[in-house]
Amino acid sequence: MNSKSKINLALNNKNSGRPPVWVMRQAGRYLPEYRKLKEEFSFLEMVKNPELAVEVTMQPMERFALDAAIIFSDILVIPEAMGQPYFFRDKGGIGMEFRLKNEKCLKKLDTKDAVKKLSYVKDALTLLRKKLNPDKAMLGFCGSPWTLACYMVDGGSSNQFPQTVKWAQNSPETFSSLLEKLTNVIVDYVKMQAEAGVDAIQIFDSWNGLCPDSHVYDWSLKWIDQIAREVSKKVPVILYAKAPSERLRLFSNSLVNGLSVDQETDLRVARESLPSHFTLQGNLPPSLLETDPENVKKNTIALLNKMKGDSGHILNLGHGIRPQAKIECMHALVETVTSYE
Numbered sequence: 001m002n003s004k005s006k007i008n009l010a011l012n013n014k015n016s017g018r019p020p021v022w023v024m025r026q027a028g029r030y031l032p033e034y035r036k037l038k039e040e041f042s043f044l045e046m047v048k049n050p051e052l053a054v055e056v057t058m059q060p061m062e063r064f065a066l067d068a069a070i071i072f073s074d075i076l077v078i079p080e081a082m083g084q085p086y087f088f089r090d091k092g093g094i095g096m097e098f099r100l101k102n103e104k105c106l107k108k109l110d111t112k113d114a115v116k117k118l119s120y121v122k123d124a125l126t127l128l129r130k131k132l133n134p135d136k137a138m139l140g141f142c143g144s145p146w147t148l149a150c151y152m153v154d155g156g157s158s159n160q161f162p163q164t165v166k167w168a169q170n171s172p173e174t175f176s177s178l179l180e181k182l183t184n185v186i187v188d189y190v191k192m193q194a195e196a197g198v199d200a201i202q203i204f205d206s207w208n209g210l211c212p213d214s215h216v217y218d219w220s221l222k223w224i225d226q227i228a229r230e231v232s233k234k235v236p237v238i239l240y241a242k243a244p245s246e247r248l249r250l251f252s253n254s255l256v257n258g259l260s261v262d263q264e265t266d267l268r269v270a271r272e273s274l275p276s277h278f279t280l281q282g283n284l285p286p287s288l289l290e291t292d293p294e295n296v297k298k299n300t301i302a303l304l305n306k307m308k309g310d311s312g313h314i315l316n317l318g319h320g321i322r323p324q325a326k327i328e329c330m331h332a333l334v335e336t337v338t339s340y341e
Helices: 003-012 032-038 043-048 050-063 077-081 103-107 119-131 145-154 162-170 172-195 216-231 245-251 267-273 286-290 293-306 327-338
Strands: 068-070 086-088 094-096 137-143 200-205 237-241 258-260 279-284 313-317
Touching: 032 043, 032 050, 043 050, 050 068, 050 119, 050 327, 077 145, 077 172, 094 145, 103 172, 119 137, 119 172, 137 145, 137 172, 145 162, 145 172, 145 200, 145 216, 162 172, 172 200, 172 216, 200 216, 216 237, 216 245, 237 245, 237 279, 245 267, 267 279, 267 293, 279 293, 286 293, 286 313, 286 327, 293 313, 293 327
Parallel strands: 068 137, 137 200, 200 237, 237 258, 258 279, 279 313
Antiparallel strands: 086 094
């Protein structure tokens, strides 16, 4: 079977054959207890305080019968630890305090002590493992080098990240230097999470779709493979790459252990297109949780039936849960999966 034995047979979930269930971005603004905490603390204060991070992580676990706890953090803690802080813009989106403009900026990035500055994530994971029931998995995550570079070069959220694409096209050597720096820090960061006891790591390559086919390996997958090569013996790696369905053929040669697929891709087609050893995660549309419980149940059962008998399927959304998600719909989703036979 290999590929970390289909993420250790879908994280060795004691679930009588049903797929495990968790939801990307499962802690957050759709929960009233999170919103109440947010009135007192900023997002970054909660991320950097291990006790608060664990409290937020446990909020959905205490409401729903989820099979894994996803540590409350952010992909941009890595650029911040390297010396490029970020913030949330008043009108939405991410802003970096400055953007990377040239090779001179790259030399200022701290790769030596960056992971030490992220010790609060390890502390949070260690505390979470003590609080979490032994039969629940604990998940960590990070951003891919390409996706982090997009924010760092364009200075935050941007439509199509034109500055990043321009740099990658016009100065491939210096851009490769940035990706190498990021990859080295990410490898050590993931190893730190593995030492803290995570059962799997998810790499978010949210902007993979911006890479043209001719450059998707050099800009993105090459570096993800390097991370997987160095850490997959310690912890299984699941890749979430938001990209066209046609790109599945490129992912099929990746060194990761599993793929998380967005809602634009038919999950059964993905299974038939990929090597059998890949774990597949997904892929209900997040908008489903904004409808009604009956609709959630109907669509969830349809996906479960489609993937029935697949020991490597982890049920998830095709993207992160949104603030407008309804709690009764989340209940319906989890109850449908946990009662499925």
